[in-house]
Amino acid sequence: MFIRSRSFTPLISPKRSNFSLSKFGLFSTFASSAEKLMTHLQKNESKVEKSLDRVKIKLNTACINEVLQRCSVDKPQMGLRFFIWAGLQPKYRHSAYMYGQACKLLEIKQKPHIISDVIEAYRMENCAVSVKMFKVLLYLCREAKDANLGLRVLRKMKEFNCRPDTTAYNVVIAMFCEKREVDEAMKLMEEMGLIDLYPDMMTYVAVLKGLSDIGRLEDACRLVKAMKGHGCVPNAVVYSILLDGICRFGSLERAMEMLGEMEKESGNSKPNLVTYTAVVQRFCEMGQSMDALRILDQMREFGCKPNKTTMSVLIKGLCVEGRIEEAYKVIDKVAGESVSYDECYSSLVLSLLQIGKLEEAEKVFRMILVQGLRPDGAASSTVLRQLCLVGRWLDAFRLCEGIENSGNVSIDADIYSILLAGLCQEKNLVVAAKLAKLMVERGVQLQAPYVDDVVKHLKNSDEEELVSKISRISS
The missing domain is CATH 1.25.40 (Serine Threonine Protein Phosphatase 5, Tetratricopeptide repeat)
Known part of the structure; x- marks a missing residue:
């Protein structure tokens, strides 16, 4: 049970010359x-x-x-x-x-x-x-x-x-659908039947997407029924397109009904991870993250386990709406099953930073490290960058040490340079020396824009040994 706490030449030879001529040829x-x-x-x-x-x-x-x-x-x-x-x-x-x-x-x-x-x-x-x-x-x-x-x-x-042939018609039909001139596309689809051609899955998918994109959901539903009548069995792609339209222009209840209908289908018509995640994302984008939670529950009941993408989308949606406590609850409920705690809490850190809650994000990040988890590179780099932006150089260094100790976490290379430059400006040279040593050990180069400033501060402080280290890691 995971418990969260918030508080590199050979000599030139005739043979080589012949090779060069061959290559030129x-x-x-x-x-x-x-x-x-x-x-x-x-x-x-x-x-x-x-x-x-x-x-x-x-x-x-x-x-x-x-x-x-x-x-x-x-x-x-x-x-x-x-x-x-x-x-x-x-x-x-x-x-x-x-x-x-x-x-x-x-x-x-x-x-x-x-x-x-x-x-x-x-x-x-x-x-x-x-x-x-x-x-x-x-x-x-x-x-x-x-x-x-x-x-x-x-x-x-x-x-x-x-x-x-059908392919020729499909090309033109798809172009009209992309222009949102769906009526013209549907006329061409009807015309196919007059010359003994039949719409195939590509035809239906193009027109369905066109109808869904402009909110003509009833026409889209009728087209799905027509597909079945012509022996073209709707698959998960078809239903996913229809679901996307329902989520944007319809209602949660209708989306839930559609998912229920798909769950009763067999073979390729059943909803999959991509289907559910797309619906969750759409509801979150519309500011209906609590409704997206119901989709998550239905998804799990159907035996389809959410992945990192599903959880990231949902956590972000909840945070954007200010429902941070709900984000913690959904992590406690789902993490450890198909998505790791590391992934879930890293997503939470990123989401909190995106809405400007640095203090809360920092608490979660420190909790991850204390619990022995491994934050991902994106979360690690972003929280360090934010601390540097507000001038909390020492806090950023200590967090950087914790990240390094957690192992196998990749931090954006430029952050080391930004942090080293900040520590030098604050004349915290003891800590700067530790960071420089860490950079030498990791083979991280000090980026060019920061070299002169860092070296100037260190020379003024008679830190010749540290200046020597810096020259070894300068790009």
Whole structure:
């Protein structure tokens, strides 16, 4: 039972030289590949894809990036067609990073007409266009966060006899939901059914999140029922999205009911640690920490144990509302089960400091040390920093000693320097010498901004030995 008390060269050889040349050749490979691709592009600007198909080059991110950079200045349309072609090659696939680079280099967000121009060029040249090519364009629209452009691209697919698939619709639907234009997204979802396509889990999740984000909870609940009717079983992600909306725009009672319904479900539909923690956090953010305690109780009754994050969120919520005694009570009730006392009380210290209660935080911190517990690095560093900020240098040093004695606790390196400088300014050189010795033992460097000031004070006090120690730990 835990009882709290509050009161580092070899000689140069021909072999090494050959290695260096080989290495240089490796670095030049990307540039030579890009040069070869650019040559084909510039010679055949109107038949880009057929020309590129004759080039036998292994594509990679560096090579594609180089080509895009060269095209971006005055041939962005050619650059875009190259990017689309590259995305269709069997041994290469664009990464999210590469879509971001293409969007930035070709300035698609600022010049969306480039995409329309490329589609028109395909039509004029009677190019063979595939669904995959349109998907590359849609992903670029997503990167540019342009839902209307994405919708225009989707509509253009029919003109090339390309039938949009569920993935293509999902990209556009998600973009409209992110813009909070959920009605447009829902129209597209209904449209899918007219062309024998069916919404999948990604479709439902996007629209549900869109509805929940704007507080249309009844529509969101009806959509969950529709999912079940279409054979798409709601999982914990779906319910968590709905719960988040209920917590923000609904009531505790409805959230409790939803959790109860989830608890009766089977498999992936049951609430998990993430689900419960998200609900606890949302209620705390709304200033309803006492209601969040009821969620914690329901969570534990269901057999789901809270973790450090759950407890940190709850403790902070209680402290922010001034319910510090309740924070102590919840720690006494839960700590030692799935979360350690060290973690809980470290969270309490941080929470108290965040609301400006240094004295109470210091009492809790000293209690942790007396009880033989180990405060975490964040709590240790923060309480020491606060003591330094109010000029309590000796108290900060004594607490620092206690932390060091507790073992395996990492304190931010700059705090040692701040504390040493403060002790020197107060001319408490005996204690400063102890701290300097501790820093030497720990290999903690005295940071540059504090060196001159610390050395000046020590020299004025004829502390040459300590000055020597300081020079050993100066960065």
